[in-house]
Structure formats: C-alpha cells, structure tokens
Amino acid sequence: MEEEFASRVALTSHSGLNAIYPSQDPEMISFTGGFPDASLFPSAQLAASFQKAMQNQQAPLQYQVGEESQELRSLIANLLAADGTKTMAKQIMMTQGAQQGLDLVAKLLINKGDGLIVEGPTYIGALAAFDAYEPTYYTADMADDGMDLTAVKRILIQHQVKLIYTIPDFQNPTGVVMSVEKRRQLIALANKYDVVILEDAPYRWLRYEGSAQPSLKSLDTQGRVIQLGSFSKILAPALRLGWLTASTEMFGRLQELKAGTDLESSNLMIQTVTEYLGSYSLQDHLQQLRHNYRRKRDMMVAALQTYLPREACFTVPQGGFFSWLTMPKGFDLENVQNTQLKPNFHVMVIPSTHLFPGKGRRNGARISFSSVSATQIDLGIKRLGNGLSSSYQKKYI
Ligand SMILES: Cc1ncc(COP(=O)(O)O)c(C=O)c1O
Known part of the structure; x- marks a missing residue:
C-alpha cells in the first residue's frame, strides 16, 4: 500500500515528532516536551467559562459560519494593541492552535x-507542517541575537525564496530573542527581496526578565508579515485555539484555505475563552505563569551550571520554555541519548538532529524546563551531566 502514498508522506514520516512524547520507563526524567506546567492551568475558571458558554442563548453547539469569533477577535486585537501591534479584529483569524497557522x-x-528559509535549529512541528508542501529549505543558523542575517541575505541573493519562518521571541528550541536591530533588518530584507515573513510568537507573553522587543508585525511596512499567536502556552493547549493575523490580500485566501481544512474552529472553545477573558484577568494569570516559570528557569540554569561538563555550552533564556545545549563538534547527541542517556541515565532531551531540515547537525539538544518539577530538574540535569561527561570522556579522552 505504501507505494500509493503521496510523496509528501515520505517526508513527514521522518519529522521526528515522536521523539518528544513521553517514554514508558517509570524512572525516566524527560526534558523533551514543550508542554506547559499542568498545575498552572486555570482549570476552575475555564470550567466556569465553559458552563457559561453552554448557557449562552446563541446556539453554542451550532455551526457559526464565520460569525463565531467576532468578540474574541476584538479581545485579541486589544491584547495585541497593548503589546504594540496594531491589528484590526477583522484581520484576525482563529486557528486550531498556532500549528494550523503554520x-x-x-x-x-x-x-x-x-x-523557504528557516532558523537552524527550528521548531520541530513547523518542519512537520512545511514538509508536506515539499519546499526547498534554506537554513540560517541561530546566533545569540537571533537568526544569522548575513546568511539570510546570501540565500536571498542566490535563490528564489517565498517565505522566511522565524520565532523571534524565546525561540523554540534555543530560547533566543531576536534583537530589535535584526528585526528591522529582516523586514528591510523581506521588502527588498519580496518575501513573506511568518512570525510565530506563542511564547511572546512569557518573558521573565528584560524588556519586550517590538514584534515583527508591528515593524511591518508593506503588509508582508503574518503573525501567529496561541492560547496553548498561556491558557491550555487542549483548547486548540490560536490566531493568525495577515494583510487583507493574504487574509482572504487564508480564510478560504481554513474553510477547506476544518470549516471553522470550535465555537464552544471560542465562546469559552471569550467568557474567560471577560470574567478574569489574563494579565494576573500571566503574572502567575511568569513567576512560576521564572523559578523553574532559574533552577534549570543553576543545575546546568553545576552539573554539565565544561565542554558543554547552554543558553540562558529570558522567557519561554527552552534552553539549548551545545556539545563540541563531532559529539553525537542522538546516538549518546539512545545508547547512554535513555537506557543508563534515565534522562531524555530532544537531540538537534530533528530540528534542522537537513538533519545533519548532531551536537545540540533542546532542554525544556516548563513541565518538570523542581526535584526533577535538579536530579534530571545531574543525570544529564553525568551521562554527557562519561560519554564525552569515553570518546575523546
Ligand atoms: C514555536 C511554536 N509554534 C507553534 C506551536 C504549536 O502550538 P499550538 O498549536 O498548540 O498553538 C508550538 C508548540 O509547541 C511552538 O513551540
């Protein structure tokens, strides 16, 4: 049967998404999933909001044919405006998480x-989504202040590119923030070479220190930035609610494509989140999230400093869920994970192999601190440090 599958299937089956799902080993400490901390979900408030949505006179269980989300889209436009990004509610589309936007x-x-230019490394789920359209990938490596724009420029000069995909805030998987200078330069490059920028920003409101940089969308001068947002990390992923904003020309077409994919997002979830935002303070909830995740980030950084071998480098994120580990060139983290970290040290990270389109980079890994407990962070990073040290010594000393 497999020979009858479309060619896109061969690509997506290699996306490596399975690598992030939990292992069966009861002793395992996993730093793989970009899952929010479940103890921070506003469960009672969402349950009350759901009840209210169900009591709503306006047929919450019916198809809404495009009318379902007006109020929520206005609320999102207000949230974006407060963050410096002016958008009209009519240019916001609800999506099934940011994933559907991709x-x-x-x-x-x-x-x-x-x-298609992507950051190297990049979000594994974006590659899984893009693979299905069989693009020619070009990779611009990540630096401390965002993607390497010299590489972007070189690629744009040499090749025909339609789309640049970036996660400028607390990038998944490196945790890096793109500097404001780079944001301006990227917009200028996109204008010059007539390219669309896809700004994926699900972690933008989870900043633990420092001040926010303007969104790419707010710097857009020619309507070529499409921005994605999501309630997954700031409320709960099971809502499957995200949003997309785009200029009028692209927006209409995107609406048609969305209708062909799933007709509309769940009206029930849209009404639930509308009720939630009307009854509770999202800002208070965000403060609580930032407080808790900042503590975890601090514990993670302290543990990494204490336990990792000196050959290892890691990023200290100012927000979001991830730190990025780099071992010296030649160190194969996927192999070490399969042969040492998982079976002998009961710890897992996401090896860099899956996070580059060419799958060629093997000495990095994403470490996520969002869903692990304080004890697990200390113990797990200790195991990781021991596993890395012993593997490094065996091979190199
Ligand atoms: C950068 C990035 N984009 C998009 C998504 C998809 O999120 P969702 O579809 O749950 O909004 C994720 C989830 O981890 C992500 O990290």
Whole structure:
C-alpha cells in the first residue's frame, strides 16, 4: 500500500515528532516536551467559562459560519494593541492552535520546490507542517541575537525564496530573542527581496526578565508579515485555539484555505475563552505563569551550571520554555541519548538532529524546563551531566 502514498508522506514520516512524547520507563526524567506546567492551568475558571458558554442563548453547539469569533477577535486585537501591534479584529483569524497557522501559510505560499528559509535549529512541528508542501529549505543558523542575517541575505541573493519562518521571541528550541536591530533588518530584507515573513510568537507573553522587543508585525511596512499567536502556552493547549493575523490580500485566501481544512474552529472553545477573558484577568494569570516559570528557569540554569561538563555550552533564556545545549563538534547527541542517556541515565532531551531540515547537525539538544518539577530538574540535569561527561570522556579522552 505504501507505494500509493503521496510523496509528501515520505517526508513527514521522518519529522521526528515522536521523539518528544513521553517514554514508558517509570524512572525516566524527560526534558523533551514543550508542554506547559499542568498545575498552572486555570482549570476552575475555564470550567466556569465553559458552563457559561453552554448557557449562552446563541446556539453554542451550532455551526457559526464565520460569525463565531467576532468578540474574541476584538479581545485579541486589544491584547495585541497593548503589546504594540496594531491589528484590526477583522484581520484576525482563529486557528486550531498556532500549528494550523503554520500549515495554512505553507498551503498558501509553498509549491513543491519553492524556497523557504528557516532558523537552524527550528521548531520541530513547523518542519512537520512545511514538509508536506515539499519546499526547498534554506537554513540560517541561530546566533545569540537571533537568526544569522548575513546568511539570510546570501540565500536571498542566490535563490528564489517565498517565505522566511522565524520565532523571534524565546525561540523554540534555543530560547533566543531576536534583537530589535535584526528585526528591522529582516523586514528591510523581506521588502527588498519580496518575501513573506511568518512570525510565530506563542511564547511572546512569557518573558521573565528584560524588556519586550517590538514584534515583527508591528515593524511591518508593506503588509508582508503574518503573525501567529496561541492560547496553548498561556491558557491550555487542549483548547486548540490560536490566531493568525495577515494583510487583507493574504487574509482572504487564508480564510478560504481554513474553510477547506476544518470549516471553522470550535465555537464552544471560542465562546469559552471569550467568557474567560471577560470574567478574569489574563494579565494576573500571566503574572502567575511568569513567576512560576521564572523559578523553574532559574533552577534549570543553576543545575546546568553545576552539573554539565565544561565542554558543554547552554543558553540562558529570558522567557519561554527552552534552553539549548551545545556539545563540541563531532559529539553525537542522538546516538549518546539512545545508547547512554535513555537506557543508563534515565534522562531524555530532544537531540538537534530533528530540528534542522537537513538533519545533519548532531551536537545540540533542546532542554525544556516548563513541565518538570523542581526535584526533577535538579536530579534530571545531574543525570544529564553525568551521562554527557562519561560519554564525552569515553570518546575523546
Ligand atoms: C514555536 C511554536 N509554534 C507553534 C506551536 C504549536 O502550538 P499550538 O498549536 O498548540 O498553538 C508550538 C508548540 O509547541 C511552538 O513551540
């Protein structure tokens, strides 16, 4: 049967998404999933909001044919405006998480073989979504202040590119924030070379220190930035609610593509979140999230400083869920994970192999601190440090 599958299936089956799902080993401490801390979900408030949504006179269980989300879209426009990004509610579309936005934008722009620039490393789920449209990937490596724009420029000069995909705030998987200078330069490059920028910003409101940089969307001068947002990390992923904002021309087409994919997002979830935002303070909830995740980030950084071998480098994120580990060139983290870390040290990270389109980079890994407890962070990073040290010594000393 497999020979009858479309060619896109061969690509997506290698996306490596399975690597982030929990292991069966009861002793395992996993730093793989970018899951929020479940103890921080506003469960009671969401349950009350759901009840209210169900009592709503306006048929919460019916198809809404495009009318379902007006109020929520206005609330999101207000949240974006307070963050410096002016958007009209009518240019906001609800999506099934930011993940659907990734799929729709690729569907809108990418024909087989079209050029697509991604950060290296990048979000594993974005590659899984893009793979299905069979793009030609070009990778611009991540630096401490965001993607390497010299590389972006070189690629744009040499190749036809349609789309640049970036996560400028607390990038998944490195935790890096793009500097404001780079944001301006990236917009200028996109204008010059006539490219669309896809700004994926699900962690933007989870900043633990420092001040926010302007969003790419707010710096956009020609309507070429599509921005994605999500309630997954700030309320709960099971809502499957995100949003997309785009200029009028692209927006209409994206709406048509969305209708062909799932008709509309769940009206029940849209009404639930609308009720939630009307009854409770999202800002108070965000403060609580930031307080808790900042503590975890601090514990993670302290443990990394204490336990990792001196050959290891890691990023200290100012927000979001991730730190990025780099071992010296030649060290194969995927192999070490499979042969040492998992079976002998009962600890897991996401090896860099899956986070580059070419799968060629093997000496890095994403470490997520969001969903592990304080004890697990200390013990797990100790195990990771021991596993890395012993593997490094065996091979190199
Ligand atoms: C950078 C990035 N984009 C998009 C997503 C998808 O999120 P969701 O579809 O739950 O909004 C994630 C989830 O981890 C992510 O890290």
